[in-house]
Amino acid sequence: MPVRVLTPTDALAYRLLTSSAFGGSVDPDDPAASAPLSPGQTALGIDSAALPGGAEGVLAAAARIRHDEISLGGGRVRCGGIAGLAVHPAHRGDGLFAELLAAVLARCDEESLPVSMLYPSNPEIYRRHGYQVVARVETLEVPLVDLQRLRCVPGRRTVPVTAASMPRVRALYEELTAGDNAMLRRHGPLFPDGLPGHGWEAVLLVGADGLDRGYASWTRRGGDGPGLEVHEVLGRDREDLRALLRVIGSWSTVTESVRLRVRTEDPVLDVLPGGGARPAGGTVPIVMMRVVDTAALLEARQAPAGLSGALRLEVTDDTVPAGTCRAAGLFDVHVADGRVRAVPVPGSGTTSAESSAGPSAAHSPEATAGTVLLDVHAASLLLAGGRSLADARRTGLRAEADAPAEALLDALLAGPRPSVLDAF
Template structure:
């Protein structure tokens, strides 16, 4: 079995495998072909036949206010007749090696199965919820007289991107959307409804992109639903105005469905806790280069610590060893030492701590962290902890 980067002439076969594995309709083919970069897809070949693929997307992911170079693992698929023979494991391991070479110091993914990725060092690292709310309850929000909502146009591209950045940069887990990600999204939003909210001095302080979906009885003239492709509000006025715009659909639609953080910020605005959760799930992250990952993220300003810790990593052995983590002035450093006298982590557990999803107590209770004093563990929690990481993107 040969594993290597795809050639352009092999993209058709990759699309076939991907479309079959993820039940993607032919209408999505053009979009897929437009944005796929064969240099970023690894293929497994049995003779001439492409039997497995995995794509590594070039992302940045914000942690502690800094964009950390992240390889987004996506579209891992293996031909049905060859599943269960360790091929996905080999492909993902090869992807990790390419990420390390490219300087992508962490990797995140949405797991179809957790155990495959956990076995390779990814661990639960961020939470996302899909919620629904009745549009009528959004109308309970007080009207805002400041600013105005208007249709989004192609002239809004830069201000919409800037608005997203103001939300994403301080939010652990959000993508920085450098590279082709924005173009991908904007192409996907072409046939959607979009509105922006202009606040002070005409600055775009929020936007919403959505589409309609059939309800159970739409074919009989019954109500339909509104699905948010994305909503970002960076001020209270923007949030109120955009939620009220969605609330105005209450005469025809029975639900607004949206994804976001597990703890929804809109609950601070709404008079009642009326949204309900349809699904909640967790993405996974793997530290690919421990020293680089610590150097790339931000840490709390005002925190000064030095903690010894040990890492084990059977897949990427360069991470393995004893270190001292130093944090000061908002930056961190992981330096090698000769002796291990602190908490001991597998690379997966360290990854879950790194994003702030798991605390040392949660890892300890799961048997994923051993050793260290309570002071050392508290210092690690102070360095990495924060609100549960989440992101708007799915890949």
């Protein structure tokens, strides 16, 4: 089944396919329906006409690869964000999903996107192809009576965010989330300049010295339930967060509670007063990631200060055809001077005997701390940061290691657990 890159002339067929899969309607006579897809992404598809009984001008399956960038271990790495993957009802059950997803991963590798991310409604079908759950997008419902207790924080003032001050908000986001794992870097063209629109509002928090100290953003909702969707509350310290939460509490005259979106290890969780916050109702969105290029993903991160050593890493991957991407293999990993080098071992195709023999059978060089053996799911979980090999084993993933090598890799990958606030 030939998978090809879609062109602007395929835009209408793609929108018709995704509206059928995910809901909505498309008017073929509306010029907007045939407008080119947004820049900053690659779309792949399979023509229905290439399949038995197929039709001309119809896509049997298609998906978009966003060219995103995420923070990782103090560095940043390019990421293939997978969106709008759909298979036409007439062609489901014919293996097109697996064929298309393998092509998507191969394209990510070709376009130097060492990791892939997606938000699945059915995680199991993606797990079969090597994706692993690494985070959940958590939202709390917070009663405003709790926030009313917050006192004014001296030396700080809030100002409205306008188109002119929006670059200051973006700069704060970049700075205050740089140490997180998996947070998207909000760069164009996928994140256009200017105000987000659709009711989005925000305030900047400014110190007495004129330094921007944080911001809070929200959308005012109508109808029943929490009347305010708070997207982000970011600040330099606890007092900044307290000052911004006090602004959110000022809505107490018009609504009883707010929905507050938080990161996995969000500092705001330790600042919320009272004990009334609870998980918001509804489905909790799942974030899955997959290693595409193990060496490039390791080298994108910074090593903790003072950490040095070497280990041999073996990653096995039986979820996609061999050669689809560069996740699997044997790598010599060197950590020194704040940098990570991951060198593929030439001619090191993993055999079934080596894989079943355990880490000590991998014949590590004498200078290393030993060997670590991961399946692709464990590699995807661990290389996203903030988890240990013991965490992977508790999840039922294959993560075997010589003790010194395990300690070194755990120290290298330590940090906050992955968080993602953006969706696509």
